[in-house]
Amino acid sequence: MTARAVGSPDGRTPAKSNAAIRLENVVVEFPDASGRPRRVLQEINITTEPGEFVVLVGRSGCGKTTVLNLLSGLLRPTSGTVQVLDTTPRAARKRMGYMFARDALMPWRKARTNVELGLEVKGVGAAERRRRAEEMLDRVHLLDSADLWPWQLSQGMRQRVALARTWAPDPSLILMDEPFAALDAQTKVSVRTEFMRIWEESRPSVVFVTHDLAEALLLGDRVIMLSGGSIEVDLKVPFGRPRHVEELPYTKEFVELERDLWQRLK
Numbered sequence: 453m454t455a456r457a458v459g460s461p462d463g464r465t466p467a468k469s470n471a472a473i474r475l476e477n478v479v480v481e482f483p484d485a486s487g488r489p490r491r492v493l494q495e496i497n498i499t500t501e502p503g504e505f506v507v508l509v510g511r512s513g514c515g516k517t518t519v520l521n522l523l524s525g526l527l528r529p530t531s532g533t534v535q536v537l538d539t540t541p542r543a544a545r546k547r548m549g550y551m552f553a554r555d556a557l558m559p560w561r562k563a564r565t566n567v568e569l570g571l572e573v574k575g576v577g578a579a580e581r582r583r584r585a586e587e588m589l590d591r592v593h594l595l596d597s598a599d600l601w602p603w604q605l606s607q608g609m610r611q612r613v614a615l616a617r618t619w620a621p622d623p624s625l626i627l628m629d630e631p632f633a634a635l636d637a638q639t640k641v642s643v644r645t646e647f648m649r650i651w652e653e654s655r656p657s658v659v660f661v662t663h664d665l666a667e668a669l670l671l672g673d674r675v676i677m678l679s680g681g682s683i684e685v686d687l688k689v690p691f692g693r694p695r696h697v698e699e700l701p702y703t704k705e706f707v708e709l710e711r712d713l714w715q716r717l718k
């Protein structure tokens with residue numbers, strides 16, 4: 453049998469390995485109002501390591517969600533190549549998890565069966581699904597609420613159920629689009645703290661989009677700022693792990709770094 457290089461459309465070019473994501477010379481064009489192509493991403497190159505937590509920031513419309521759409525396989529680049537977990541986005545789909553600003557829990561399922569959803573898609577048996585869903589609900593302190601419907605949960609609780617659902621199938625890469633943006637300030641701090649605790653236990657690769665520069669520095673290993681369709685900043689975050697997400701924002705080093713990033717954003 454002839455070996456076929458993973459991620460290589462023609463099967464001849466050997467794929468480069470050991471990256472969580474790899475965007476090479478990626479261009480994305482969308483038609484403008486008059487139907488002419490408008491370039492949204494210009495020859496973007498991003499490679500991230502397995503286990504790396506990368507945050508995408510930038511002004512509204514700079515292309516952050518477009519990058520997530522490329523990674524999830526919803527969108528194909530106009531030119532260039534996109535690899536996820538050393539293969540095509542489509543082939544990597546079952547090893548990816550997603551979380552968005554609105555929890556998107558299914559209203560006809562209780563918290564428990566919402567968490568089981570990704571496990572069902574993977575074909576995990578009923579008993580193991582139940583065990584894993586309960587384990588995850590326990591980790592977000594919602595085991596007592598396992599049999600409640602989404603409408604019986606607060607926004608913060610729903611977002612924690614969504615967190616449990618994203619984590620339950622043990623994804624290798626998680627794509628997150630402003631997952632805490634709809635939460636009030638206090639709930640945001642507590643959900644974010646739980647999220648960091650769970651992430652630090654298993655450390656899947658993450659690509660996280662936010663408008664909040666403090667959040668980017670608080671969570672990320674690396675912050676990539678997009679501007680005008682190009683990479684404006686690619687910053688290695690200098691804070692160690694585990695992080696004190698409640699205390700770190702008040703340190704001098706953090707405040708200075710956040711101010712620098714704000715200046716770049718302007």
Ligand SMILES: Nc1ncnc2c1ncn2[C@@H]1O[C@H](COP(=O)(O)OP(=O)(O)OP(=O)(O)O)[C@@H](O)[C@H]1O
Nearest residue numbers: 482483492510511512513514515516517518519663
């Ligand atoms: N399907 C599409 N058709 C045409 N234009 C699109 C499409 N999707 C996105 N765009 C355009 O591409 C640009 C980038 O959009 P994108 O959603 O990636 O930005 P963003 O940085 O995520 O913005 P925000 O922070 O406001 O969510 C925008 O100008 C948007 O209008």
